[in-house]
Structure formats: structure tokens, C-alpha cells
Amino acid sequence: MRVALFITCVNDALFPGTGRATVTLLERLGVQVDFPAGQSCCGQIQYNTGYRHETEPLLRRFARVFAPYEYVVTPSGSCAAMVRENYPRLGERAVAEGRGGELAELAAEAVPKVRELTEFLVDVLGVTDVGAYFPHSVAYHPTCHSLRVLRVGDRPLRLLRAVEGLELRELAGAQECCGFGGTFAVKNAAVSSAMGADKVADAVATGAEVLCAADNSCLTHIGGTIARTGRGPRVMHLAEILARTEADAPSRTAEGFRR
């Protein structure tokens, strides 16, 4: 099984700990992970802001870089959703615009390989107990694209429930968007902030030590709001929880928000 890690641009630059955790976790489960260096960004932010044509070279790059692999695993729900939902659309539009079927063919090759991390663990590897140990109370935020585009369902919760020592707390209004939405956070900052504040209030109400999600873009928004107000749980990517074992010293990841 040739498995490539698609780290995503945000994780590469800002949250390498999530990438390290994903590699640690997969290797612990016996997966040979490769990281093709030619990868960069899925193009989500460009596409969602209206720059479809700027996304096309990134689709080509994605398809080319990951062509040799059977699976492409990514610790980001929204980037997986971008590939799965919008790459085929890029192809369709190009065909409709009389620009040939190249993009559609590349999309058709790339899409079936892509698995968001929890999908890969539960569906491909068939595991829910990944041997993790995390003795803390945790609330889970499902993130919109994992929930409604990928439909990962309860996979993340099944993984979390199997973590030894972890106490799962229910997050009220879990299915509501945190208000990030890429450039939405800047273009409609007031509404975005209001949504973020409500999400943080719900997270605080759980009393959990950690709020986790499988998407660092949403966590950047929630964590940024918590860091500003100084009140709320620590935010962590799901992979970083699943990677922890009893052998790990209780250390903090180096990156994230300065508190």
C-alpha cells in the first residue's frame, strides 16, 4: 500500500506538529508513509474566493505529485473536501468552456485516492483504537466540511472514545460553523467574530481542557479567538491526541498560540 501524506500548506507552514503527529500515528499503525516534496496547496482559498482559474495549476500539480500513490491521506477535512468536491467541478467547467477534458481526467484520477485522516484510519485501516493515551477531558468540534461535504459522521468520535484516559465532553451546537470560512473571516469580520465567540462560549461551557478538531484552519479561528480573550480550552488537532501514547512525556507542542 503506497500512502502519501498531503500535509496541506497551512499545516506545513504553521502547524508542523500536526504533520509530525500524523506521521507518528500512521507509522505506529504500520503504514509506510511518504511525503512527496512537490506538493503544495489544494487551492481551496483561491477557489472559494472566486479565483477558479488560479486553482487549476494546483489541481494539475496535485494530480501529478500524487499519481504514484494508492492513497493520499490528509489531516484536513476542508482540503480533502476541496479535492473531492471541487476538483471534479473544475474539470466539468473546463469541459463546458470548451477547454478540453484534461482537468476532468486529472480530477478523476486524484479524487478516489484522497482520504481525510479519520476516514483512512476507520475505513482503510479498519481501526478505531489506535493505542493512544491522553488523560484529559476533550470536546470535539466536527468542522463543516468534514461534517457536510465529506460526511465523516462519527468516525472521529469513535476514535476519540477509544483513547485511553480521555474523557469526551459533548459540545453544544457542535454542528454550527465556527465562523472561519477562509476569506469570510476577513471580508465579514464582524459576523465571523460573532460566530467564533459563540463557538468559544459553547466550548468553555463544556469545561473540557482541550477542544479538538480534524482541521487546523477552523482551530486557527477558534484558537485565535480564545488567545485574544484569554478564556477557553486549549485547541489541538485530533491527530496530536491520537499520536500520544503512555510513553510520551507530557509535553506541549511547540507551535500554536502564545498564551
Added chain:
Amino acid sequence: MSRTDLGMPAFPRAAERATRDQRLRGNLRHATHTIRAKRATAVAELDDWQRLRAAGAAVKNRTLRHLDHYLLQAEAAVTEAGGTVHWAADAAEANRIVAGLVKRTGEREVVKVKSMATQETGLNAALEAEGIRAYETDLAELIVQLGHDRPSHILVPAIHRNRGEIRDIFRREMAAWGRPAPEALGDDPAELAEAARLHLREKFLRAKVGVSGANFLVAETGTLVVLESEGNGRMCLTLPDTLISVVGIEKIVPTWRDLEVFLQLLPRSSTAERMNPYTTTWTGTTDGDGPRAFHLVLLDNGRTDALADTVGRQALRCIRCSACLNVCPVYERAGGHAYGSAYPGPIGAILTPQLRGVTDPLDASLPYASSLCGACYEVCPVAIDIPEVLVHLRERVVEGGRVTRHGARVTIKPAKGHAAERAAMRAARWTFDHPRALRAGERLASRTRRLHPSRLRVLPGPARAWSDSRDLPAVPPEPFRDWWARHRAAKGERE
């Protein structure tokens, strides 16, 4: 669309104001959360909901792809049944037709059933200019009219008002329009509904002309269908001598049987009921029952422009249930007025820029009034992929290009104010397509991290909108790809 909507500030500014209005936030949160839970329960009762949804979308697709055929069929059936059919290419023509029809009856007032189409055309103001007074009879529309206000929701136009505010409006304004509010009117909803009943009854009983919209128009039979709750619709549709219905051309369904789909989808999506209290269907005129004259005004007003867009076309499937508003986190915080049209919420954000174009700054800002969370698409009973259309319209805003406006193919320029963004997106694409440059940039950021301010509190340029309320994460000591290189080397040594 209605004149009052022009010159509104772009969405972000209006929405920003709304987020600071604590009472509005409270009213909207209470109302939308109430209906959300109820809708979910009503929908869960039908285990074939997704199949009904697929059928609803397919019926509407069939209609839209053959709209000319079905309109002609409907026109023939309505005429055959004793009705008169009029066609209006835009709002002004529709309003002119309606005003002319009212004048011909010699009447100076009309009673109205809540109608999105006449809200869109600004009919009340147009009639007022002709010396004709239009009385809104839906409770929420009455609250809006008496309050000199604008609707903020498709189903419940006064959703932004709570019971206390409604009581105050009734006490203050009813006397100027007819029967005053009862002395010592309280804020119990049943009491307020009773006040509306008393106030409007005299108007219903004397009205000679009724004006309505319609939820559906059945092509094969020429039957119009109006769903409602209060009975004001039945009053307006059956008591007057003349009935004028203004109906968007996309309201057609091909067959009587098709109603079996929509009469299951609409009530549960809209008021979260198995069935709304009253549905009236009529075909032309009936001797001895209801209006003696029936006029159907078929309205385009930008719909054919939307129809010409193969991606945006799906917005015309909308059956105006407002489920998308009720689940939308942006609508919940921005309120309906910020959308600046008769159609607020997610559906408004894709419908308005198609009906009116994207040249006005407000209209050009609407496609961005969404975090693309997808909750609207999930609840839409006719499966309109609202996020897909939003992104498509964003492209139209930033890139311009060939579109249809008023039935003619034109090329529009990219909207103003996106030059810096466009440059940034191009630069990002270039960087992402040149991983070496990307890695160099990441390393530079990491190595200079000690020089970054300890907390990024105020960012320059548009990013400031982020830093007003949120911190940015610190840049890590090294990007992932550098760690990977070391990791792989170490692993290679081990193996």
C-alpha cells in the same frame, strides 16, 4: 426590486451593525433555534425525505429546462378556465399591469396575501403612487407595514421583532389604519393574533380586490396553489370580486401529481408542520364561489437572466420555504435587512445577485455573505447547492465576463476593490506552484520568528479585520517539510 433597497450599504457594514444590536441578536437566535429543532423533527418523520428531495429537484429541473413549453401550457389552461393571463418582463411592467387592473375596477384599496413576488417588485409603493392603498394581511407583514419597517425573513417577515415590540407597534399604529388595538393589549402571542383578527376583519369583508402570489402553478390544469396558516389568504383569495395573482415564471410545476412531492416538502421545511393549516387551490373562476374575475401576472424580472446561467439556474428551483435562513449562522447574526432585498439569507445571497446583477456594491457583496458551511444546502428541500452557486457568483464578481442582463448577453468588468486580492491570489498560486519558493518563504518566516511581535495584535491592510478580534498563531521553528527531511534521513539510517 423595491426602491427602498437601493443605496443600502454593502453586506459587511450592515451586518456589522446588526451584530452589535443585542436585542436583534436575541430575537433572531430565539426564533431560528426554535424552528430548527422543529423542522428536524418534522422531516425525520418521513423516512423517504431524501427521495422526495431528489424528486422535488428533478421536477423543477424538468420545468426549468422546458419553461417556455410549460408557461404556454399554463397560459392556455388558465385562459380556458376563465382567467386572464398577463406577462411582465420586469417589476415596472408588473406593477403597471396590476395598477391598471385595480383602477379598472374603480376601487382604491386592495387586500394582499403575503407574496414574495410583489415584495420584490415593490408593488405597494407603486400602487400608493397611483392612489391605491394596499393592506397587508399576513400577521408578520401587518407588523412590518404598521411599523414602517422592512421584511427580514421570507416566511416570517417580522422575525426581527419580539412580542413586546409587536405589542407596542399595534398599540401605536393600528388606529391610523383602521380599528385600533384593544385597550390594555398585552404581549401574549394569542392576544396579539386576536388584535390582528379584529383589526383586519372589516377590511376583508369590504374588499373588492385581492392581490396574491402563488406557491405553485400547475401547467397541465392551470391551477394556482397558495399555502398559508392564518386564513388571511383564504379571505383574500375568496371574498373579493377580483383576484390578481403575481407569480414568478419559475413557480410552475408540470402536473397535478407533482404537488404530491411539494405538498410534503414545503410545509415541513417551512413552518415545520406536517401540513400548514390552509391550502387553497383554484383554477380560473368558479360560478357562485369566489372572485368573478381572475388575473394571472407572470413575472420575469431577472429570472430569465438566472436561467441563462447553467450553474446559477438551480436557484430558480427555490420554493421559498426559508429553511436555509433558519439554519444559517450568518443570517442568525446579520439579520435579514443586511441582505438588502426581499430575499434574505443564503437563498437571497444567490438569488439577488442573479436577479439584479452584481454591479451595485451591495449586490456584489452578497456572494461573500457566507462561510460556506453548507448547512443551507443540507436542509434545502429542492437540493439547491447554495455554496456552489455562491462560489460561482464570487467568480463573476472578481473576474467579470459574459453574463445575461435583461435578456441580452453582455460582458461585465470585474468588480472594483478586488485588485489587491487578485494580485495576492495570483502570487499565492505562483508560490504554491513553485515549492522551492514556498519552502524558502516558510524557512524565512521560521528563522525570523524571534523578530515577530510576541502577539500579533494589529495586522496591516485587510488582515486587520482578522486581528481586531483574533490572534494569529506563532510561526513554528521549522516548517513540516524540514522536519520530514530529517525524519526520513534518520529513518533511512535506522533501516
Added chain:
Amino acid sequence: MSGGRDVVLGRIRRALADVPAAERPEDVAVPRDYRTTHTDDDPARALDLLAARLADYRARVHRCGEQEIPRRVAELLAERGSRAVVVPGGLPSAWLSRAEGVEVVTDDPGLTHARLDGVRSVVTGCALAIAETGTLVLDASPDQGSRRISLIPDHHVCVVRAPAQVVASVPLALPRLDPARPLTWISGPSATSDIELDRVEGVHGPRVLDVIIATTDG
């Protein structure tokens, strides 16, 4: 007028340039794999469901045998203190035979709206009732009268004859209804959700809806 028509039709045809000329409406597939009914075939259960769903939306449900209709009607009118009742011309005359001291006003085009507004109750039959949704459908037949008589009075007594007039679902109701007739679908008394999206019963239509489900004898 014809200007608008030609303009709109012309725009539509240009807008649909992507639709192949040979495509017919029925070429656009409509999947009809949704349920015809969500209820099983047992007529007794359909009746129970109808009663439950009507009551759920605050209609008052009374079940009896057909021969008991006159007594039930009289009781319901007396209960509301109705001194006058409007009836459609074709209402079975027996139904009001027990209502003593109540003025019976017959539906007639000469009856003014104002006069109707002074009548407290109305008694009608119906075309059919839909169990799943708790809906009564009136089609202006002789035992139901013109649409306004079941609208203006504040108290509506509607008689459903079971099992003949009861169908399980909306898809089973539509084929039995004639679209050429003016139809009124009634699900509970008038209501509104316009204040804080919270449902309250009783606005412009009848505030009290009494439904007599009369089972055919034998």
C-alpha cells in the same frame, strides 16, 4: 401585453440554448421512488392516525357512528352557544334535525359577507381526509358549499365519513381530487407562527374546528 409575452418567451428560449433541441420535457427523468404512503393498509389504523394527527394540531375530534351525527352536531352547536348556523345547500338535512332553537342559514350567493360574519357556526361535509397530515379537503360540492362559509364563521363542524372518505397520504389524496374545483385543505384551526416562530392557534379562519369522524354503519 403581448409585448411582455414575446419578450419573456424570447428570453427563455435564448437562456435555454444549452438544452438540446431534441430534448422533450419527459426526457428529464423524475425519480418517483418516494413512498406512496407512510402508513400501512389497515383502515382502522388510518382512522386512528387521522384522529391523532387532527388532534395534534388542536382540532377537536369526535368519533361516532353515522346515526349519531345529528346528536353530535346539536351538542357541538350548543356547546359554543351558537344561535345561528350556516349550512351548504346539499348538507344531509338529518344532520341538523336535533339542533333545536338554532337558526339555519343556507349558503347562497345572495348571502352577504357581513351577514355571514354574524353567524357563529358552520356545518359541512368534506371531499376527503388525509390521515398522515391530519388534513380535511373541501371541494365545494353540495354538502360543503362555497369556500367562504367554512371561513368566516368562528366555529367549523366538519363531518368525515369513514372509511370511505379517509386516505392515508397526500399522494393518495391528489388523484381523488378534481383540480377544476376550488379546493380548501384544512389542517387544524387557523394558526400563525409569526410571533417569534412560535405556533399559536386562532387567527382569521375558524378558531374552533370540530371534526366528527362518523363510521358508516354496518
